[in-house]
Amino acid sequence: MRVGVKLLLVAAAVAAAGVLIGLYVSKLTTLQGSASYTVPVKQVNGKPVVDLTLETVAAVGPKLSPNPDWVSYLVQNQQGVWEHRTVWKLPANATIHVTIYNFDSASGLRNPYLARPEGIDGNRITINGKPSDGINPNDASHTFAIPAYHLIVALPGVADNAKNQCGYAPCSLSMAHETVRFTFHTGAPGHFRWQCFVPCAAGWVYGWGGPMQTIGYMDGFIDVT
Amino acid sequence: MSAVPTAASPAGAQPTNHGRRVFVAWIVLSVIATPLVAIFLGPILPPGNGSEQAHGQVIDNTVLTATITPVICLLVVFFAYTLTQFRAAPGAALADGPPLRNHAGIQVWWVVLTTATVLFLAGFGTFELLQNGSGGGQGPSPVAVPSGVRQNQMLQVQVIGQQWNWTYRYPSYGGVETQQLFLPEHTWVALNVTSLDVIHSFWAYKLGVKADANPGVDNIAYLQTRGPLSFDIRCAELCGLWHGYMYQTGHVVSQSQFASWIKQQQQLDKPVARYLPKYQRFYYPDPQRRAG
Numbered sequence: 001m002r003v004g005v006k007l008l009l010v011a012a013a014v015a016a017a018g019v020l021i022g023l024y025v026s027k028l029t030t031l032q033g034s035a036s037y038t039v040p041v042k043q044v045n046g047k048p049v050v051d052l053t054l055e056t057v058a059a060v061g062p063k064l065s066p067n068p069d070w071v072s073y074l075v076q077n078q079q080g081v082w083e084h085r086t087v088w089k090l091p092a093n094a095t096i097h098v099t100i101y102n103f104d105s106a107s108g109l110r111n112p113y114l115a116r117p118e119g120i121d122g123n124r125i126t127i128n129g130k131p132s133d134g135i136n137p138n139d140a141s142h143t144f145a146i147p148a149y150h151l152i153v154a155l156p157g158v159a160d161n162a163k164n165q166c167g168y169a170p171c172s173l174s175m176a177h178e179t180v181r182f183t184f185h186t187g188a189p190g191h192f193r194w195q196c197f198v199p200c201a202a203g204w205v206y207g208w209g210g211p212m213q214t215i216g217y218m219d220g221f222i223d224v225t
Numbered sequence: 226m227s228a229v230p231t232a233a234s235p236a237g238a239q240p241t242n243h244g245r246r247v248f249v250a251w252i253v254l255s256v257i258a259t260p261l262v263a264i265f266l267g268p269i270l271p272p273g274n275g276s277e278q279a280h281g282q283v284i285d286n287t288v289l290t291a292t293i294t295p296v297i298c299l300l301v302v303f304f305a306y307t308l309t310q311f312r313a314a315p316g317a318a319l320a321d322g323p324p325l326r327n328h329a330g331i332q333v334w335w336v337v338l339t340t341a342t343v344l345f346l347a348g349f350g351t352f353e354l355l356q357n358g359s360g361g362g363q364g365p366s367p368v369a370v371p372s373g374v375r376q377n378q379m380l381q382v383q384v385i386g387q388q389w390n391w392t393y394r395y396p397s398y399g400g401v402e403t404q405q406l407f408l409p410e411h412t413w414v415a416l417n418v419t420s421l422d423v424i425h426s427f428w429a430y431k432l433g434v435k436a437d438a439n440p441g442v443d444n445i446a447y448l449q450t451r452g453p454l455s456f457d458i459r460c461a462e463l464c465g466l467w468h469g470y471m472y473q474t475g476h477v478v479s480q481s482q483f484a485s486w487i488k489q490q491q492q493l494d495k496p497v498a499r500y501l502p503k504y505q506r507f508y509y510p511d512p513q514r515r516a517g
Contacts, residue, residue, distance in 0.1 A: 110421050110510045111387055113402040116497040123493065134496030147390050147470070150404045193470045195389065206422065208388060213466045 036087035036223055037075050041094065048094035055101040055177075056142050056155065058202070060084060060217070061168030070211040071104060071142075071200050071218060074169055082170035086220025092189045098153075102178045103166040104141045106157030107200045107207060112137035114197050119151030121183040127156055128179050141178075143197045146222065148190075152197070155180050186224045195219035243310065251302045255295040263291040272433050275456055275477075277449035278360035279433030285353050292346060362418060362427075362436025362444040365506070371413065371447050379413040379447075382406070383504070386418070386425030386438035389467035391458060395487060400504040403490045406458060406475035408450050409483035418444040419507040426462035429475060435461060443506035450477045 041048045053076040060072035064084040074082040090096060109115055115137040117125050124133050134154075141157030155178065158165060162176035171177065196218040199207030211217035267287030274280045313319075353359055357371035370376075383394040384406075394402045406429075408414055418427045418436040425438040427446075431454065436446040453476075460471035478486065494501070502508060 111385065111392060112500040112502065113392055113494075113497060115500060116494065118404065118493065134500075137497070137500050145390075147404075147473070152404070193467060195467060197387070197390070208422065208465075212388075215466065219467065 035085060036089050036221075037077065037083060037085040038089040039075075040078055041091050044095075048091040050090055050094055050096045051099070052088065052090070052096055053099045053101075054144075055082060055169070055171060056104050057166060057169035057171055058104040059168050061170070064169060065217075067210070067214075067217075068168065069202075070214075071202065072169065072211060072216075073196075073218060073220070084169075084216070086194075086216050087223060088220070089223045089225060090186050092186055092224050094186050095183060096186060097183050098144070098181065100144060100153075100155060100180045101171070101173065102141050102155045102157065102180065103169075103171040103175060104157055104200070105160050105162075105165075106139045106141045107198050109137040109140045109143070109154065109197065110199055111197070114143055114145070114152050115140055115154045117153050117182065119146070119149050119184060120153060121185075125153055125180050125182040140198050142200055142218070144194065145197055146184075146192055146194045148192045149184065149187075151184055153180065153182055154198075186222070189224050192222050192224065193219060194222060243306070247302055247306050250306065251295070251299050254298045254302055258298055259291050259294045262294045263287055266290060272430050274451065275431035275454055276360070276433055276451055278357070278447070279431060280451075281353065281356070281359060282433045285350070285359070288349060289346065292342065296342075357447050357449075360433040360435065360446060360448060362446045365443045365445065367445050367447070369447075371449070374413045376415065379415045380409065381415050381417060382408070384416055384418040384427050384436075384438065385421060385508075386427065386460065386464075386471075387421040388423060388465050389460075389471045391427065391460075391471070391473055394504060395490075396504045398487050399491060399498075400501060401487065401491045401494050402501060405473065407483055407486050408448075408475070408477045409480045410450050410452050410477055412450050412480075414448045414450060416446045416448060417506065418446065421508060421510055423464050424462050425460045425464050425471070428459045428461040429456050430459070431456035432475075432477075437462065441507050441509065453477050453479060 039050050039052055041050055043049070055074050055076070056071070057074060058071055059069050060067065060074070062068040064074070064082075065072065072084065073086055075085050075088060077083050116134045117123050117132075124131050126132065127135070135156050137154070139156045140154040142155045143152060144155065145152045158176045158178060164175050166172070166175040166177070196212070199212070200218065201207045201210045201212045204210045204212070212219075267290065268283070270283055270286040270290065272279045272282055274283060354361070355369045358367060358369040363369060381396050383396065385392045385394065385402075390404075391406070392402055392404060393406050394400055416427070416434065416436060418438045419442060420438040420440045422440060424440070426435065427438055428435045432448055432450075434446050434448050436444045438444065456475050456477070458473040458475050460468055464471065
């Protein structure tokens with residue numbers, strides 16, 4: 001085979017590999033299976049207010065993900081249906097009322113300091129209706145954190161011996177869960193990541209593989225527009 | 226580059242001394258360019274003057290840049306001279322050049338000058354590093370400890386990396402932990418950098434500080450703040466999915482602002498204070514229940 005032909009083949013192979021890598025990366029960055037969800041906005045006294053309702057589940061289930069055993073956040077749409085999306089569009093300079101139903105048990109925080117709520121109204125959350133300014137870090141199941149907002153909320157886990165625990169998502173409110181509510185405020189438009197800080201990926205080294213290293217499960221973005 | 230007759234030197238005429246021409250041009254250009262680089266380019270070199278260490282790095286970068294300026298000048302002069310003087314006229318017949326001959330003098334000077342330059346830079350860099358570490362992490366037993374200040378006079382700040390955020394503990398304020406880094410102005414600070422999981426790297430560019438955050442290691446870096454400023458903090462070690470988002474903004478503030486801020490943080494920490502581990506040089510978090 002002539003040298004020119006060989007060079008051409010090598011160049012074509014390199015170009016093909018580049019295209020394949022590009023496609024793979026673009027698929028990752030477009031958050032496969034996690035297209036953004038635009039949270040409905042209402043106006044209260046002329047200011048935008050949003051109710052963001054989430055649930056955290058120990059296993060996302062085969063209907064919502066190709067990784068049915070992975071822990072995940074879900075968002076509730078206007079019809080009350082739970083969707084597997086972790087990119088949420090929120091209005092700028094708005095009040096965000098968050099409700100999180102946690103159906104998972106505790107794993108414990110790696111850094112106990114993160115058990116303290118911060119970056120939310122009054123730095124207080126309510127757990128099943130009762131105000132709280134911090135939980136036992138060992139009882140933490142997950143966190144909802146937006147580092148750019150210095151926002152951290154630790155979610156207490158369902159007791160290990162609780163009855164009627166949810167197996168696969170979507171989980172019904174009739175099943176064992178903890179309800180956490182809090183309010184925060186968005187500022188200027190931007191693209192901000194959120195994540196869980198509890199090493200909650202069961203079966204992975206130090207609980208930090210799989211769903212903790214894949215966008216669309218225990219992390220995502222808020223698109224503030 | 227010895228004197229050789231060229232096509233432009235007709236027989237009998239004095240041959241052009243290209244070597245001397247290049248040497249003179251190089252000296253003239255270097256004498257002009259080196260001070261200009263040191264005076265005008267030096268002060269705007271990175272990383273700026275956000276701290277005494279950063280300022281020291283600017284001086285180091287200025288010395289390095291000024292030192293290599295004559296080298297660059299030589300390359301530029303040689304390149305330009307060659308392009309202009311040894312250019313074949315359009316349509317001229319191809320002719321072989323004069324044979325290359327050994328020149329012991331040039332070789333000796335070349336070895337002497339380059340060796341001296343490299344040894345000077347190595348010595349200068351080592352001297353600068355030994356002053357106070359130049360803002361770099363020195364491990365758990367620093368050898369380049371700042372002179373003129375005792376360890377117990379420094380503000381100790383523990384920098385804790387974890388996937389994917391930084392938190393900070395202030396042992397002289399009851400071990401209070403915070404999400405943001407605040408430092409008082411004109412203060413010696415000992416940063417004790419560690420990690421709870423994988424290897425990170427604490428990089429405060431404007432302060433001239435960079436130190437790896439390793440689990441189970443207390444990596445110490447020294448810093449002397451200057452006036453108030455805000456600075457970016459980044460992770461400089463690829464540490465997983467959100468490595469690129471592991472950044473924050475830190476602040477150097479006045480002494481009174483710092484006192485007020487740290488008091489506020491102590492109040493905020495009260496709800497979880499009883500759960501925080503006693504301040505240690507590093508931490509080994511227990512294996513998690515599910516992950517193991």
